[in-house]
Each structure stands twice: as C-alpha cells, then as structure tokens.
Amino acid sequence: MNDKQLVAIQAAHQVKDGMTVGLGTGSTANYFIQELARRHQEEGLRITAAASSVVSAIKAQELGLPLVAIEHLGKLDLYVDGADEVTTRMTLLKGRGYDLVREKLLARGSDQFIVLIDKSKLVGRIGEKFPIPVEVMPFAWQLVKSRLQALGAHAELRQNAAKDGWAITSHGSLVLDLTFDSHTDDETLNQQLNDIPGVVEHGIFHDIATAIFVADNGKVEEIWKN
Numbered sequence: 001m002n003d004k005q006l007v008a009i010q011a012a013h014q015v016k017d018g019m020t021v022g023l024g025t026g027s028t029a030n031y032f033i034q035e036l037a038r039r040h041q042e043e044g045l046r047i048t049a050a051a052s053s054v055v056s057a058i059k060a061q062e063l064g065l066p067l068v069a070i071e072h073l074g075k076l077d078l079y080v081d082g083a084d085e086v087t088t089r090m091t092l093l094k095g096r097g098y099d100l101v102r103e104k105l106l107a108r109g110s111d112q113f114i115v116l117i118d119k120s121k122l123v124g125r126i127g128e129k130f131p132i133p134v135e136v137m138p139f140a141w142q143l144v145k146s147r148l149q150a151l152g153a154h155a156e157l158r159q160n161a162a163k164d165g166w167a168i169t170s171h172g173s174l175v176l177d178l179t180f181d182s183h184t185d186d187e188t189l190n191q192q193l194n195d196i197p198g199v200v201e202h203g204i205f206h207d208i209a210t211a212i213f214v215a216d217n218g219k220v221e222e223i224w225k226n
C-alpha cells in the first residue's frame, strides 16, 4: 500500500453513518473515494456524497456511492481532499487540476475539512514549489493581471495540456499562475487576491482546514487544529 492510499484509508475511518461527505479531486482523493465506496458496500455505511469535480463524480458514481448535486446542499459534515502544499499554519495551496472553485466551496461549507498529503508537500510558505493558481473571468484577465503585477507577482496565463491554447476551467474561466521573486506573507496575499474584482477564486486555502493527515513512509500523523 502506498502513502496516498494509507492516508486516504485513515481519513475514511472519520466518516460516520448518515454523514454528507464532500469528495475532493486528485489521486489521493481517488483513494478516499475508493475506501468510502468499499465501506458503503461491505459495511453498509450510509452516506451522501458531493463531488468537487466531474472526474470525482464519475468515479463515485461508478463505485456506487449515492451522490447529491452541490446546488441541493446547505452544508456538509466532512470534506476530504488532497493539496499541493501545506504550511505549518495549515494554509494550503490547491487547484493545479483547475477545480478549485468547487473545492473551496465544499471545504468552506463543511463542518470539518481533512487534508491528505505526504510529507513532501509540507512547505515553509505557499508558492514555494508551485505557482499559485488564480481563476479569472475571461474578459477580466488583463485587468486582473495588471493588479497582480502591482502586487509584485509574475502572472502567466496557463496553457492547455496540448499547449495550443489556454486552459479553460470547468466554469469557463482562465487561469493565471503566479510566482513571486520575494517572499509574500500567505495571509496578506490571500486577502489581496480575495479583494481583486474579476478573480473567481484562487488556490490559497487559508484558515479552512480542520486537520492535516500527513503520510510518511508507511505512517500517518494527524495534525488537528486547536
């Protein structure tokens, strides 16, 4: 069993009968979906699931999990997802797979948000290893880019996988990937990005996670928010 699978199985133990559970997106979230489906089938665990992406919805449906559309949800009990970076203050970077709008919506709308990572994803500051994705309304991208440059960011419009056009998110937005020459405070940057008109959402998840489950060579450490 690999570390992603291990941490996903441990998180699936947090799911109790009758819960409404948000399903994240990515390879770690896929293992969580698999384990949840196993518990649903073999242990009779009753849950309702809401997916953060079309990919996760299809996977959950194929495995027989009962799904509810996000528009029918007032709140969730638990959201479980991976992340690209996590700081010691439990701030996350997410959304390299473009689905950060639904991911943040479900994470914010949930009583608990458990984040699943391996140790390689622990960082000193957000943006240390990956650019920070910012989803923008297509007609706003140039004005948003200027605002981001004024904050000291290099902002590159993300290309699609074939590199013959721009990446378009599930919501029809463009993505600007941000890098900085000098250190930027995560909390300040989070607020600055929240305040720019034309930004649909961005990849900094600040003060949302309830717990981080960190896998390290076959062991899992659970870090719960105080």
Ligand SMILES: O=C(CO)[C@H](O)[C@H](O)COP(=O)(O)O
Binding pocket: 024, 025, 026, 027, 028, 029, 081, 082, 083, 084, 093, 094, 095, 096, 097, 098, 099, 100, 103
């Ligand atoms: O934020 C995400 C998708 O938008 C993923 O959770 C993140 O990229 C981690 O992916 P993986 O579990 O495959 O390492």
